Amino acid sequence: MAHVLSASAWIGIDVLVAVLAAVCVGSDDPVRRGLAGQAFGTFVWWPMAVSALICLVTGLVLGWGTRWGLVRFWWVTIKLVLNVVLCTLILVLLRPTMPEAYAYGVAVAAGSPVTMEANGLIMPPIVSLTALTVATVLSVYKPWGRIRQLEQEGARRRSR
Numbered sequence: 001m002a003h004v005l006s007a008s009a010w011i012g013i014d015v016l017v018a019v020l021a022a023v024c025v026g027s028d029d030p031v032r033r034g035l036a037g038q039a040f041g042t043f044v045w046w047p048m049a050v051s052a053l054i055c056l057v058t059g060l061v062l063g064w065g066t067r068w069g070l071v072r073f074w075w076v077t078i079k080l081v082l083n084v085v086l087c088t089l090i091l092v093l094l095r096p097t098m099p100e101a102y103a104y105g106v107a108v109a110a111g112s113p114v115t116m117e118a119n120g121l122i123m124p125p126i127v128s129l130t131a132l133t134v135a136t137v138l139s140v141y142k143p144w145g146r147i148r149q150l151e152q153e154g155a156r157r158r159s160r
């Protein structure tokens, strides 16, 4: 339950971040661009980091506590890798862009003719939403079975 809630919260926050990033780089209205930049620079990374960490921890607990394990099924292991990579990206790539986005927002709102590299704002929610969609589809359909299925089948045949 906590796992699905945190995953849903993370996806919701990502959608909000995508909207803020799109307004910040794409709006014709400088006031909106400025406010979106300030909101992006103030609120984005920590709610994302918290929901991502809760999702990771509850996912680990679910994996350990059930027959799914952590490295027993492809779909769980791929989600584990995705979650760890996304947590790292939030801390290493997204967090450092926050002061720049905030400063950009303040300058735009004050009427300064400043520009900001759009990729730095747009790419994080696109990458994250794509990975989270993949993780959700994996969770629901649980494809590809066991990681050591072939080895186990071979061992079973040999023991007959």
Ligand code: HEM
Residues within 6 Å of the ligand: 003, 004, 007, 055, 056, 058, 059, 060, 062, 063, 066, 068, 069, 070, 076, 079, 080, 081, 082, 083, 132, 135, 136, 139, 140
């Ligand atoms: C990357 C972000 C993740 C998302 C968006 C996500 C999403 C979900 C969703 C929506 C479910 C419910 C599926 C259902 O009931 O049909 C679920 C279940 C589960 N997830 Fe995740 N998850 C993520 C990360 C992880 C991680 C890192 C692990 C473990 C290492 C994990 C392990 C599990 C397990 C074991 C279940 C229980 C499946 C079951 O009992 O049916 N998840 N996840």
